[in-house]
Amino acid sequence: MTARDTGSRRNHGTPDPCTIVIFGASGDLTSRKLIPALFAMYTRGRMPSAFSIVGCSRSRMTSEGFRQHLLERMSDQEIDRNSWADFAENLYYHPVTYERDSFQILAAFLRDLDQQKKTGGNRMFDLAVPPALYPVIGTLLGSVGLADEEAGGWSRIIVEKPFGRDLDSAVELNNILHVHFNEEQIFRIDHYLAKETVQNTLILRFANSILEPVWNRHYIEYVGIVAAEELGVGNRAGYYEQSGVLRDMFQNHLMQLLVLTAMEPPSHYEADAVQDEKAKVIRCLREFNPDRGSRILLGQYGEGRQGDIPLPGYRSEPGVAPDSATPTFALMKLFIDNWRWQDVPFYMVSGKRLKRKETRIVIQFREVPHRLFEDVLDTRIRANRLVIETFPEEAVRLHFQTKDPGTELHLRPMTMDFAYSEHYTEASLDAYARVLLDGMTGDHMLFWRQDGIELSWSFLTPVLEQCEECRSATGRLHPYPAGTWGPPEVREVMHMLLDD
Ligand code: BG6
Numbered sequence: 001m002t003a004r005d006t007g008s009r010r011n012h013g014t015p016d017p018c019t020i021v022i023f024g025a026s027g028d029l030t031s032r033k034l035i036p037a038l039f040a041m042y043t044r045g046r047m048p049s050a051f052s053i054v055g056c057s058r059s060r061m062t063s064e065g066f067r068q069h070l071l072e073r074m075s076d077q078e079i080d081r082n083s084w085a086d087f088a089e090n091l092y093y094h095p096v097t098y099e100r101d102s103f104q105i106l107a108a109f110l111r112d113l114d115q116q117k118k119t120g121g122n123r124m125f126d127l128a129v130p131p132a133l134y135p136v137i138g139t140l141l142g143s144v145g146l147a148d149e150e151a152g153g154w155s156r157i158i159v160e161k162p163f164g165r166d167l168d169s170a171v172e173l174n175n176i177l178h179v180h181f182n183e184e185q186i187f188r189i190d191h192y193l194a195k196e197t198v199q200n201t202l203i204l205r206f207a208n209s210i211l212e213p214v215w216n217r218h219y220i221e222y223v224g225i226v227a228a229e230e231l232g233v234g235n236r237a238g239y240y241e242q243s244g245v246l247r248d249m250f251q252n253h254l255m256q257l258l259v260l261t262a263m264e265p266p267s268h269y270e271a272d273a274v275q276d277e278k279a280k281v282i283r284c285l286r287e288f289n290p291d292r293g294s295r296i297l298l299g300q301y302g303e304g305r306q307g308d309i310p311l312p313g314y315r316s317e318p319g320v321a322p323d324s325a326t327p328t329f330a331l332m333k334l335f336i337d338n339w340r341w342q343d344v345p346f347y348m349v350s351g352k353r354l355k356r357k358e359t360r361i362v363i364q365f366r367e368v369p370h371r372l373f374e375d376v377l378d379t380r381i382r383a384n385r386l387v388i389e390t391f392p393e394e395a396v397r398l399h400f401q402t403k404d405p406g407t408e409l410h411l412r413p414m415t416m417d418f419a420y421s422e423h424y425t426e427a428s429l430d431a432y433a434r435v436l437l438d439g440m441t442g443d444h445m446l447f448w449r450q451d452g453i454e455l456s457w458s459f460l461t462p463v464l465e466q467c468e469e470c471r472s473a474t475g476r477l478h479p480y481p482a483g484t485w486g487p488p489e490v491r492e493v494m495h496m497l498l499d500d
Contacts, residue, residue: 014046014048015046015047015048015437015440016122016440016441017050017051017118017119018122018123018124018440019051019053019054019113019114019119019122019124020051020053020054020123020126020436020440021056021124021125021126022034022053022054022126022128023056023057023096023125023128023129024056024127024128024129024130025055025056025059025066025093026055030128031069032073034126034128034432035070035073036430037429037430037432037433037436038053038087038436040430040433041433041437042083043080043087046429046433046437048119048440050117050119051090051117051119052090052092052113053092054092054093054094054109054110054113055091055092055093056093056094056095056096057095057129058095058098060095061093061095062093063093066091067091070088070091071084071088094106094109098133098136098137098140100140100143103140103141103144104144106146107144110123110146114153119153120152120153121151121153121154122153122155123154123155123156124156124158124436124440125137125146125155125156125158126158126160126439127157127158129160130239131160131162131163134159135173138157138176138177138179138180139176139179139180141180142180142181143180149185154185155181156186156187157177157181157186157187158187158189158435158436159177159186159187159188160189161188161189161190162243162247162251163448163453165247166457166461167454167457167458167461170454174450183450187439187444187447188448190256191431191432191435192252192257192431193435193446194434194435194446195390195394196428197388197389197394197396197420198257198260199446200396201361201388202274205265206265211386214365215340215363216340216341217341217342217343219365220344220364220365220366221344221367223262223345223346223361223362223363223364224346224347224349224360224361224362224364224496224497225254225257225258225261225347225348225361225362226358226359226361226362226497226498227253227257227358228354228355228356228357229351229352229353229354229357230353230355231352231357232314232317232352232482233320235319237317237318237320238319240326241319241321241324243326245298245328245329245330245352246330246464246467250330250332250350252448252456254348254350255282255456255459256278256448257361258281259452261363262281262336262341262346263277263278263281264340271443271445272444275444275449275451279449279451281336281338282459283455284341285334285337285459286337288334288459288463288466292335293333294333294334296331296333296467297330297331297332297478297487297490298327298329298330298467299327299330299351299477299487299490300314300324300325300327300329300477300478300480301313301314301328301329301351301480301481302314302480302482303481303482304353304480304481304484305481305482306483311482312482313482314326314328314353325475325477327477328351328352329352329354329478329480329487330348330349331349331493331494332347332348333346334346347493349490349493349494351480351486353482353483354483354484354485354486355483355485356392357391357392358392358498359389359391360389360497361387362385362386363385363386363388364383364385364496365383365384365386366383367383368381373409373411377409379411381401381411382399382401382413384398384399384400385399386398386399387399393419393420394420394421395417395418395420396418397415397416398415398417399413399414400414400415401413401414402414435447485498
């Protein structure tokens with residue numbers, strides 16, 4: 001495939017000078033994701049002309065100690081030491097306890113730093129902390145005036161997932177944050193939204209005229225949304241035991257992939273117009289009801305192998321209860337009750353310790369209405385399929401039928417594909433860099449809006465309640481050996497979605 005022109009870009013420009021305050025600065029997320037993302041932006045000239053990054057956490061550390069700690073964590077990456085030294089001059093550390101007095105001192109520190117660095121009173125707070133601290137930090141920031149935008153600068157708060165653990169807790173968290181921050185100031189992260197192919201789904205659908213006429217129940221037999229992972233729970237049992245696959249992957253990432261696939265065209269490309277259309281899709285989700293075709297199957301990995309390597313079962317992972325009932329796999333079949341999608345099944349599937357990592361949206365078209373060649377060739381003609389792949393490759397693939405060269409009439413299924421890596425040499429910004437950049441420019445396109453997140457929880461909460469009631473049919477856990485495509489009961493669907 002060849003690119004015909006360079007296309008037009010949504011250009012954010014350079015963000016305003018600002019201070020980025022990271023709570024949870026001594027944690028893994030900061031050193032593994034946030035600082036590398038900010039550093040990558042710095043080396044590509046995407047950071048503001050003036051900026052400070054202030055790490056805050058309970059640990060006692062100096063700014064120098066903080067810089068050293070980050071450098072050590074980054075040392076397995078290729079880094080240009082000179083650029084790092086320049087970047088690190090903007091890094092500060094300020095210890096906090098989560099109490100008002102401590103936040104008052106922090107506010108004074110930030111005011112001084114702002115004067116010194118001429119960052120215009122603009123502040124972005126990133127909550128890289130356990131979820132129990134989100135309401136605490138939001139309230140403390142507000143109580144010491146750090147949510148105020150009156151002096152001309154802006155104040156924004158970036159909230160990591162999970163945003164709540166059910167509908168009630170998500171509503172409560174929104175209410176608490178809204179005491180001091182208005183919706184424009186709140187950025188709820190979903191890193192899937194920042195993936196190139198995920199963003200491309202909208203472009204593919206709405207910047208091309210050939211797809212939209214067939215993007216509906218008349219031509220599409222089913223849709224698959226797949227996020228299969230090869231890795232197990234690793235060292236995150238403390239969090240995962242409380243969340244399981246439905247909270248960890250379905251409520252946020254898979255739901256975003258679903259709405260991008262199913263939404264109507266927005267009237268214009270602007271965050272609120274797009275969010276309005278997304279919210280409408282979630283409102284149209286058919287209430288989960290097995291009597292009306294909805295299905296869910298939950299699983300948990302047991303011992304298995306990846307090639308020659310033996311793998312432990314979930315219950316033997318560090319920090320996991322030996323009788324844990326946390327699902328590590330789920331397959332859900334659901335329906336969207338509207339004119340476009342009535343009765344088209346949407347399969348959402350995700351799991352840990354599966355055969356390999358695959359993230360994709362599958363659009364399975366219906367078979368041809370008249371099987372002209374089937375009668376002559378006595379073979380079954382496979383229907384067209386469009387795969388929007390995020391992993392292992394960022395790619396779009398269309399499967400279709402062709403004639404085999406030669407005098408005999410034979411059909412051959414072929415794939416027309418477009419892989420990002422073949423056409424774009426410039427490494428794209430990592431998902432975290434994108435969300436941080438958008439937070440700094442105040443663009444909400446890649447974040448969840450309050451109504452979307454609450455709607456997503458209102459769909460999923462009754463399902464979770466049924467699943468957590470282990471005596472119910474939906475709550476049954478189906479075991480699967482690590483390194484396979486999940487419980488044997490889903491083999492057929494997995495084969496259908498993964499061509500494996
Ligand atoms: C995170 C989940 O949000 O997404 C993890 O908490 C999961 O459990 C990860 O592994 C998957 O993200 P990606 O980008 O690797 O598909």
